[in-house]
Amino acid sequence: MEPSITTDYDGSAGPIRIAVIGGTGLQSLPGFHPLTTLRPSTPWGPPSSPITILSHPSPTSGRAIPIAFLSRHGLHHELAPHEVPSRANIAALRALGARAIVAFSAVGSLREELKPRDFLVPDQIVDRTKGVRPFTFFEGGMVGHVGFAEPFDGVLGAVVRRCGESLVGDGVRLHEEGTLVCMEGPQFSTRAESNMYRAWGGTAINMSALPEAKLAKEAEIAYQMICMSTDYDCWRGTEESVTVEMVMGNMKANSENARRFVGAVLDELSKEEHADLVEAKHLEGMIKGAGAITAPAGRSKEALEKLNWLFPGYFQ
Numbered sequence: 001m002e003p004s005i006t007t008d009y010d011g012s013a014g015p016i017r018i019a020v021i022g023g024t025g026l027q028s029l030p031g032f033h034p035l036t037t038l039r040p041s042t043p044w045g046p047p048s049s050p051i052t053i054l055s056h057p058s059p060t061s062g063r064a065i066p067i068a069f070l071s072r073h074g075l076h077h078e079l080a081p082h083e084v085p086s087r088a089n090i091a092a093l094r095a096l097g098a099r100a101i102v103a104f105s106a107v108g109s110l111r112e113e114l115k116p117r118d119f120l121v122p123d124q125i126v127d128r129t130k131g132v133r134p135f136t137f138f139e140g141g142m143v144g145h146v147g148f149a150e151p152f153d154g155v156l157g158a159v160v161r162r163c164g165e166s167l168v169g170d171g172v173r174l175h176e177e178g179t180l181v182c183m184e185g186p187q188f189s190t191r192a193e194s195n196m197y198r199a200w201g202g203t204a205i206n207m208s209a210l211p212e213a214k215l216a217k218e219a220e221i222a223y224q225m226i227c228m229s230t231d232y233d234c235w236r237g238t239e240e241s242v243t244v245e246m247v248m249g250n251m252k253a254n255s256e257n258a259r260r261f262v263g264a265v266l267d268e269l270s271k272e273e274h275a276d277l278v279e280a281k282h283l284e285g286m287i288k289g290a291g292a293i294t295a296p297a298g299r300s301k302e303a304l305e306k307l308n309w310l311f312p313g314y315f316q
């Protein structure tokens, strides 16, 4: 099976290494110059949305760097969290060349100090999805086990955390660490659940970190989620529980900050000094060992075909 990316992108702006996944309220990246739009297909189906290739000028060399942008819930937020085709999303971005992904997410705050409109760069995840979402590339005759102790990429995370200065507004803060609880949804939590997540040490809650982060790990892609707090979920007895209007209202009101933050992160990642990071050189080949547990005699042709689409030449 050949990679079947329909590529109008002629590569003239150089290889695509950096991708942004937009979440709720961030279906596009206004203010960035679009070069082309791609409609890729993958062995796991089409991704959530067309992939826009944007041109971003490197602040150091002035060179235009191509950035891939994908909208997690579709162009019009038509995909529920459990319907997001995360395997296709990650596979399509990797096939395009992306090795560093910055993923945005609107989250509920589980901590007083994480105020609505504050940002959080989490370093841990607790999985509260229910096993209904496809969550691995390794199945059907090719078993693989990757380490997930660090669900986000530490090197990419360090770069993202340095960009907090780009945020403007009264008291808007960047919180540099925290545990993200990823629940199944689409219904929000009960108060008992919300209090339990707080007792577990959760900092914030969303419905999108998984399986996205797991699949990026399997795909040898440096991945960091950037969260914007939109509500206090339902644990605070004193005020109204989370609603969609609350989430969208805060996302909209703070969209300029989200855009500034992405811009600052892209500025930083476009610098020559991060060339190895955006190629994820530190992860290259990692999956070869992790996927070698199935002896050749037990490997199915179908599984090998799919995996070789994603990792050409890795597995025989």
Ligand SMILES: CSC[C@H]1O[C@H](OP(=O)(O)O)[C@H](O)[C@@H]1O
Residues within 6 Å of the ligand: 022, 023, 024, 025, 072, 073, 081, 104, 105, 106, 107, 185, 206, 207, 208, 209, 244, 247
């Ligand atoms: C509209 S509130 C719930 C919705 O918002 C978050 O989306 P995303 O992570 O894509 O920004 C959350 O995960 C839920 O999917």
Ligand SMILES: Nc1ncnc2[nH]cnc12
Residues within 6 Å of the ligand: 106, 107, 108, 109, 183, 188, 189, 205, 206, 207, 230, 231, 232, 233, 234, 242, 247
């Ligand atoms: N309270 C909440 N729970 C789950 N996902 C969310 N996304 C934004 N707010 C949320």
